[in-house]
Amino acid sequence: MNKRKFKVQIPETDDDVLQGEEQFIIEYNGEKTRVRAHDYDKIYTVPGLYEYLFYDKYKCKSPEVVCSLLEKEVNKTSMATSDLKVLDVGAGNGMVGEKLKSTGADTVVGLDIIEEAAEAAERDRPGVYADFFTEDLTRLPDSVKEKLEKLSPNCLTVVAALGFDDIPPDAFIEAYNMISEPGWVAFNIKDEFYSPDDRTGFSLLIDRMLDDGFFEMNVKKRYRHRFCQDGTPLHYYAVIGRKKKDIPVNMVLSY
Template sequence: MIKRHRIQFPKDELTNINQDEAYFYLQGSGSDRKIRFHDYDEIYQIQGLYEQIFYDRLKCTSPTKVATILESAVKQSQDSFSELRVLDLGAGNGMVGEELKKHGISRLVGVDIISEAYEATIRDRPGVYDAYYVEDFTKLGPERRDELIAWQFDCMVTVAALGFGDIPTKAFVEAFNLIKNGGWVAFNIKDTFFDISDESGFSTMIRELIFAKHVDIYCIERYRHRLSIEGKPLFYFAIAGRKNSDFPV
């Protein structure tokens, strides 16, 4: 049985904490340890902590939602969902890969920038991925790029990792361009990233990706990604579509 952890969310100054600045206290061993939500390297090292925070306490639904919307998109075509060769960008501890397996995906490769994510996947979900790379896609060398191209990916999935600096724009574009034209992409983004007033590089890239027709959108749905630490719903868009062309680097 996986150990349950004693977790406390901060009670003061909640209104001043942005989503990417949220943190919690891990209690025990005589003192409280403050950990940011985005300190994945620390969280993944403690078995069951990620799942307890984001799925048990904050009710995250995104792996299920993105896998479902991808399957719905592919069903609108003649392609076989189970035969897709999927690149899971920002694979983390393998929860998205596990969900894709439940939906019938057979060929699956994970990528994350931190070794702790890979180690957590091997510890908690061995066998989910056919391969798992610890790689910085902003510095992808020619040999590793050729190795990834050899997988002949026709689908890319990335969940809850876009727009807050977890996956830089350049890394997303690098992964997107590994997918063959006519392949599939599925991802989720915070609903505010579609706001025209958001001029961040990531928000601009996503709008250009869609409106410049690099992707034909098959499914898009606004949904509750998870709860905030105050218990308020955080809304995201889940998007799935078919790639038309590479994105300019």
């Protein structure tokens, strides 16, 4: 195993620690930098830091949970995981892509809004993604649309990337509509974003997807996504299902 080339300190604070606002002082290459948990650009730049913070320290198990549930559901049908052509959105440095490939997926293409994710995925997990797009889903250039249409993905994965300041509902709809029918859809979402109190729009979106027949849900499983810095367990739902038809991009999602 490679020796870690960085050191991590947790700054003292009197404030309540919120998910994503957790702070770290990272010492790397002789420099100290303060980063927040959702500063993915800075975190991916340091090899092994994302895995150390979220997986070793705060016990994140979402790629494992979501991909295993997907695999189980696929195996209940006449399809096999080797039939899957996956669009992995919010791919980060490739943890989900790696898991999908290890369960036998035929092809995985990644998409993330920041360049640092593409660089880290190539650096840390070369060969996992057949292609990796650094794009905003709501503003995809025609060349990327054409490549995705040619691939015709039959599976969408979005892990640990919905809500907060990450992927909003309209971008999720764009990704959803790129999947063929009856494609597989596997994502996770924080429990409070899939509850009557939600104001991110996701709870309403999922309800509309089900009520209006855009989506058939096979699995909705609540589980511990990871711990927060203060030790609070953070619970998410893993959702696995089949796309039935495109979602109208202008669907009104207001309360």
